[in-house]
Amino acid sequence: MNNFKNKFYMGLIFFIFFIIVIRLFHLQIIKGEVYNKLSEQNRVRIIKIPAPRGIIYDRNGIPLVENIPSFSVSLSPEYTQNIDIKILSEILNIPEEEIANKIKKKPESIYIPIRIKENLTFKEVAMLEARKSEIPGLIIEIEIKRHYVYKEATAHLIGYLGKITEEHIKNNPSFRELPSYFKVGQAGLEYIYDDKLRGIPGEKVVEVDALGRELRLIKEIPPRKGEDLYLTIDAFLQESAYETLKNYDGTFIAIKPDSGEILALVSTPSFDSNLFVEGIDPKYWTALINNPKKPLLNKAIQGLYPPGSTFKVITALAGLEEGLITPEQILTTCHGGLSFGKWTFGCWRKDGHGAVNLRRALAESCDVYFYELGRILGINRISKYAKTLGLGSPTGFSSDEKNGLVPDEEWKKKVLKTNWFLGDTFNTSIGQGFLKVTPLQMALVMATIVNGGIKYKPTIIRNMQPEFEKLNLNQNNLDIIKDALIAVVNEPSGTAAQARSNLIKFGGKTGTVQVVSKKVKEKFSYKHFEHHAWFIGFAPLDTPEIAFSVIIEHGGSGGAVAAPVAKNILEGYILKKRQLNVEN
Structure with a gap:
């Protein structure tokens, strides 16, 4: 009996010892690394x-x-x-x-x-x-x-x-x-x-x-x-643009014509980026995303607008390049509008411009001249030059920029399931109708006109090798357009004459985009029924160093609002640089 008990206890001891060995093996070998980490975490x-x-x-x-x-x-x-x-x-x-x-x-x-x-x-x-x-x-x-x-x-x-x-x-x-x-x-x-x-x-x-x-x-x-x-940005131009634009809804973008470098890009209303650094207040974030003025939208590359009369630069260039007009030719006489069937296509000047040639048509923005030029060209040729100058497709500056739209007969039949009419051509020739562009695209159009027909891919990083395409455009025709754009600002009859500056000489083209019909606008006085105001331009006159576009949403007339805004931005920029030189 005692022998049995001894064997039982010995067996029990060996069993317990075996369990302990297995447990130690499990803890130190199998789970050793895990517990080693836990141990380290207790002191490290x-x-x-x-x-x-x-x-x-x-x-x-x-x-x-x-x-x-x-x-x-x-x-x-x-x-x-x-x-x-x-x-x-x-x-x-x-x-x-x-x-x-x-x-x-x-x-x-x-x-x-x-x-x-x-x-x-x-x-x-x-x-x-x-x-x-x-x-x-x-x-x-x-x-x-x-x-x-x-x-x-x-x-x-x-x-x-x-x-x-x-x-x-x-x-x-x-x-x-x-x-x-x-x-x-x-x-x-x-x-x-x-x-x-x-x-x-x-x-x-x-x-x-x-x-x-x-x-x-x-x-x-x-x-x-x-x-x-x-960056290629000029801080003084950027600051001047924002200080001028901050009380408007709009955008300003400037480009160096000989390289495609972005010199300034401002969109308003804006927001303070510093508020995001500490974690933005949910109420402020909700106010930003629900604001109908869209302060988070970069209007320079994501805003889509009809170009208005700024597009007349392209219509005019198309006419010259196709050999359908000459600069001195009196293409038509403007009596304040053009009748076509039961429709009347008016000119912004109700009493008309009289007999006009190309230079005067651009300087005074005669709609009737461009209706007639559009009739001669046809929509497909207008569309061709618009696309050649970069409209209707992204510039390559950013992955989130909008394409815009350059319409033609094929597009209308495919998308709207209807034919193209001459009235559509009239509207397109003056930058209205189905056309949609970004302010960046129009700044590049201006840069290409004044740099001799070189279309640059815009860049924001300094010292990058510029990418460009030399367009097959006649230099003499580009000079004719440029001369007319100088007259827009610097001659008394030009649509931007009130924006002339004593500090800097610049040229450009005004544009006024109709948002609603004239009847609706006359009946109601809502701010959002006011026209969009455009101005695209360049400075200085002889050797342009800046090409730019500015649009003021619901601002009114391009000549009365957008061109003076451009003037104030350029003058503010010059004064800031002068002040820096004095301080230095």
């Missing part, structure tokens, strides 16, 4: 360090975007169970519920701290440091915050930053390894060149005690700063 904290983003400069080295220091506070996830939320709430002036919700949304990795608040005041930092022993796992960091120097003036051009979203992670899985509070480009150049600007994050390995307090730095891999961007 790995903190990701955002890389300073690259600075964005204008063509003269003036920073448009810069980085400034900022404090933030986070909590290490493994210590959140022991946090007294009330202390943080009192110091940071954040509701306890909001802090609790942030803690509940723990990151996937224990190495990623939970961001509680950014842009701390010095008082908040001091109070947190004083009570650090009461808040296990507290992390206070000095960060680099993005600052947009020109605020609303560059918002549509440069864009803004925002936190990483699921959409970002879907498009770029490597983002999953970054803390959710890291900022990435959301719009504009910040988005397009995010990979270059963002740089490479670093990390800091820190030994901590049981309360999460830092004891010593074990290892640090410094972040690598993002690349700087040097």
Whole structure:
């Protein structure tokens, strides 16, 4: 009996020993790596360090975007169970519920701290440091915050930053390894060149005690700063354009005619990009997206408008290139309108322009002249030259720019299931009807006219090799058009005569786009029934350095509104440069 008991106890001991060995094998061999990591996490904290983003400069080295220091506070996830939320709430002036919700949304990795608040005041930092022993796992960091120097003036051009979203992670899985509070480009150049600007994050390995307090730095891999961007933008022209346009709904875009470099791009109303850096207030965001004036829309490349009388430049060039008119030829006599069947196509000057040639027709914007020229050309030839000059297709500047529309007989039959009529040609020849263009496209048309027929692909990055196409256009015909555009501003009868400047001589073409019928406009006085006002131009006269377009939505007359706006932008630009030279 005793022998049996001894064997039983011996067997039990061996069985228990066997279980212990198996358990040790499981813990140390099979699960060894897992528990080793957990052990390390109890004494080591790995903190990701955002890389300073690259600075964005204008063509003269003036920073448009810069980085400034900022404090933030986070909590290490493994210590959140022991946090007294009330202390943080009192110091940071954040509701306890909001802090609790942030803690509940723990990151996937224990190495990623939970961001509680950014842009701390010095008082908040001091109070947190004083009570650090009461808040296990507290992390206070000095960060680099993005600052947009020109605020609303560059918002549509440069864009803004925002936190990483699921959409970002879907498009770029490597983002999953970054803390959710890291900022990435959301719009504009910040988005397009995010990979270059963002740089490479670093990390800091820190030994901590049981309360999460830092004891010593074990290892640090410094972040690598993002690349700087040097733009073709002129900060003074950009600022002058915004200051002039800020009380209008519209856009201004300027191009260097001999390279296609964008010198300025402003769209109004605008928004302050800095409001996105700290996380935009939901109410402000809702107001932005619901605003009928569409402040988030970049009207320079996404706004679609009939070009109005600015299109007469293309109709005139088509007539010259096809050899159907000469500059001196009196093509028609304007009596204030043209009758066609039961319809009357009026001229903006009700008492008429009388006998007009090409130069006077452009300078005084005679509609009847261009009705007749359109009849002679036909829609297909008008369409051909419009497309040759870049209308109806994107310029290649941005992936989100609009195509616009250049209609012809085939388009109308395919899309509207009806025939093209001569009345459609009349409307197209003066820039009305089905035509749709972007302000960027019209600025490029002007650049191509004054640079000798070279169509450049617009660029925003400095020192890039320009891409261009030399169009088969007669230089003499281009000179004829340019001379007439000079008369638009600089002769008393020109439609933009009131915009003449003593500081800078410039030329161009006005345009007034009818939004509703004359009967409706006369019956109602709503602001949104007013015409759109266009002006496309160039300066200075002899050797143009700027080609530009400006449109004022519901502004009225191109000659009375858009051309003076262009004048004010150019004069403001010159005065800013003069002031800088005096100060230097």
